[in-house]
Amino acid sequence: MRHRRKETHFHKSFPSSWQTLLAALITFLVCMLVIINISSRISGSLSGKKEEATAFMEGTQMADGQTGTGQKAEEESSKEEGEEKYQNAGQVPGAPGAPEITEDFLKPNKYSRSQKVLKKVKGIVVHYVQNPGSTAKENRDYFNSLGKTHTRKVSSHYIIGLEGEILQCIPLGEMAYASKDRNVDTVSIECCHETSSGKFNKKTRKSLVRLAEWLCRTYDLTEKQVIRHYDVTGKMCPLYYVEHPKAWKKLRKDIKKKIKNNREKYKDQPSEEPAGTEKKENGGQEKQTGTEEKKEIDKTEKPAG
Numbered sequence: 001m002r003h004r005r006k007e008t009h010f011h012k013s014f015p016s017s018w019q020t021l022l023a024a025l026i027t028f029l030v031c032m033l034v035i036i037n038i039s040s041r042i043s044g045s046l047s048g049k050k051e052e053a054t055a056f057m058e059g060t061q062m063a064d065g066q067t068g069t070g071q072k073a074e075e076e077s078s079k080e081e082g083e084e085k086y087q088n089a090g091q092v093p094g095a096p097g098a099p100e101i102t103e104d105f106l107k108p109n110k111y112s113r114s115q116k117v118l119k120k121v122k123g124i125v126v127h128y129v130q131n132p133g134s135t136a137k138e139n140r141d142y143f144n145s146l147g148k149t150h151t152r153k154v155s156s157h158y159i160i161g162l163e164g165e166i167l168q169c170i171p172l173g174e175m176a177y178a179s180k181d182r183n184v185d186t187v188s189i190e191c192c193h194e195t196s197s198g199k200f201n202k203k204t205r206k207s208l209v210r211l212a213e214w215l216c217r218t219y220d221l222t223e224k225q226v227i228r229h230y231d232v233t234g235k236m237c238p239l240y241y242v243e244h245p246k247a248w249k250k251l252r253k254d255i256k257k258k259i260k261n262n263r264e265k266y267k268d269q270p271s272e273e274p275a276g277t278e279k280k281e282n283g284g285q286e287k288q289t290g291t292e293e294k295k296e297i298d299k300t301e302k303p304a305g
């Protein structure tokens with residue numbers, strides 16, 4: 001009897017200790033998962049804060065590049081798009097009647113010119129450089145320097161200077177880092193300004209209207225698709241045109257008028273040489289040739305004359 005009882009006891013206690021072991025194992029695994037999750041969140045938010053702080057100290061352009069989780073998503077998607085990444089995506093045939101643009105492309109680097117393909121353009125995003133009195137060239141050089149300093153990811157397709165000069169930093173077929181979620185389908189324009197009010201002077205404003213209208217004709221957009229950085233993320237950018245909605249409305253109205261006039265003016269002219277074509281070697285990177293896309297464009301979009 002005793003022996004049988006013991007045996008019974010053993011049989012009962014065996015499954016119960018087995019269950020305890022299993023429960024302990026599950027608890028351990030759950031704890032590990034929680035710890036991993038918390039620590040990755042902490043390190044993510046820390047790196048995000050660090051980037052913001054560095055950018056603040058730079059005292060320069062603060063447009064939204066890729067930070068925090070957005071940056072991770074960006075890097076992941078770049079892996080998926082790896083094949084396309086280094087094709088020369090610069091070939092975009094521009095509408096006739098382009099404004100005068102100086103190409104001063106950034107050296108390819110993953111902080112400001114990643115060479116990711118900008119597949120479709122559904123909008124134009126206007127920014128202000130947030131550094132009163134700085135020139136287009138200085139802002140361009142700041143973007144370019146990020147390839148060495150790695151302090152943050154930020155850039156823009158165009159920068160319009162205080163003299164109305166238009167610098168192009170990134171070919172239109174490539175993505176810029178300026179407008180967070182809309183980097184994937186917009187072209188960005190940074191504007192210089194003299195004072196901290198962020199108001200564009202006459203020359204800068206005039207070039208902005210001209211550049212925006214030409215881009216609208218190039219991508220078949222309306223003035224309503226010319227938006228502020230503010231409209232994407234709520235950031236006070238371009239400051240003056242967030243604080244003065246009427247001034248923004250007037251700017252859009254001027255763009256609308258210019259689109260209409262220039263549609264009429266250039267209606268019989270073919271598209272110009274692809275906008276944003278790399279004419280000079282500026283990044284030490286060999287121009288990519290022989291892609292299907294390029295061949296197609298070369299055949300169909302020969303410049304007039």
Ligand SMILES: [Zn+2]
Binds near residue numbers: 062128178229237
């Ligand atoms: Zn901005």
